[in-house]
Amino acid sequence: ILNVEQSPQSLHVQEGDSTNFTCSFPSSNFYALHWYRWETAKSPEALFVMTLNGDEKKKGRISATLNTKEGYSYLYIKGSQPEDSATYLCAFNDYKLSFGAGTTVTVRA
Amino acid sequence: KAGVTQTPRYLIKTRGQQVTLSCSPISGHRSVSWYQQTPGQGLQFLFEYFSETQRNKGNFPGRFSGRQFSNSRSEMNVSTLELGDSALYLCASSSHRGGGTEAFFGQGTRLTVV
Numbered sequence: 001i002l003n004v005e006q007s008p009q010s011l012h013v014q015e016g017d018s019t020n021f022t023c024s025f026p027s028s029n030f031y032a033l034h035w036y037r038w039e040t041a042k043s044p045e046a047l048f049v050m051t052l053n054g055d056e057k058k059k060g061r062i063s064a065t066l067n068t069k070e071g072y073s074y075l076y077i078k079g080s081q082p083e084d085s086a087t088y089l090c091a092f093n094d095y096k097l098s099f100g101a102g103t104t105v106t107v108r109a
Numbered sequence: 110k111a112g113v114t115q116t117p118r119y120l121i122k123t124r125g126q127q128v129t130l131s132c133s134p135i136s137g138h139r140s141v142s143w144y145q146q147t148p149g150q151g152l153q154f155l156f157e158y159f160s161e162t163q164r165n166k167g168n169f170p171g172r173f174s175g176r177q178f179s180n181s182r183s184e185m186n187v188s189t190l191e192l193g194d195s196a197l198y199l200c201a202s203s204s205h206r207g208g209g210t211e212a213f214f215g216q217g218t219r220l221t222v223v
Binding site: 004044089094096102 | 152
């Protein structure tokens with residue numbers, strides 16, 4: 001069973017502040033690392049699929065970096081807005097997706 | 110284009126019964142994966158079907174099974190239901206097998222076993 005860990009488990013952010021959180025995964029046999037956003041009462045939505053060491057991806061105010069050699073990825077949210085409140089999941093691809101437990105972000109207005 | 114559709118959205122079953130859940134993927138997607146989420150747990154991989162064949166299987170008992178039809182629609186079956194099977198079951202479709210491309214998720218089926 002793959003160990004994909006996300007930290008912190010939850011965080012509260014003031015509107016306008018920036019934040020980041022971590023996903024750690026096995027550094028061997030890397031294929032791809034996925035990030036998903038899961039809002040309450042909705043389906044998980046893909047943010048990024050990252051495949052190369054040093055990859056940096058950006059989507060609006062959200063960005064992610066990848067370090068496959070040390071086995072971690074950071075997700076950044078710049079200038080948090082209430083609509084960013086969601087659980088953010090990372091998933092390590094070892095020919096199937098192994099998900100972390102998620103980081104739940106609550107943005108306070 | 111239409112997203113991933115799961116039916117039914119909610120189910121209540123009794124211990125010992127069996128249940129079948131359905132997933133219609135995005136048109137053109139041939140990979141369908143199933144996941145279980147229980148309280149306090151992350152998404153746990155059940156299995157993946159691609160071109161009507163099971164390609165990968167997670168660590169679940171044989172009571173959990175599935176199949177995929179020629180139109181890529183997939184069904185998941187759980188026999189002899191246990192209380193611990195109460196969970197949200199999500200399916201996801203992808204254009205390629207093996208998790209190499211982004212997955213598109215349905216809204217899930219909430220199964221309650223009483």
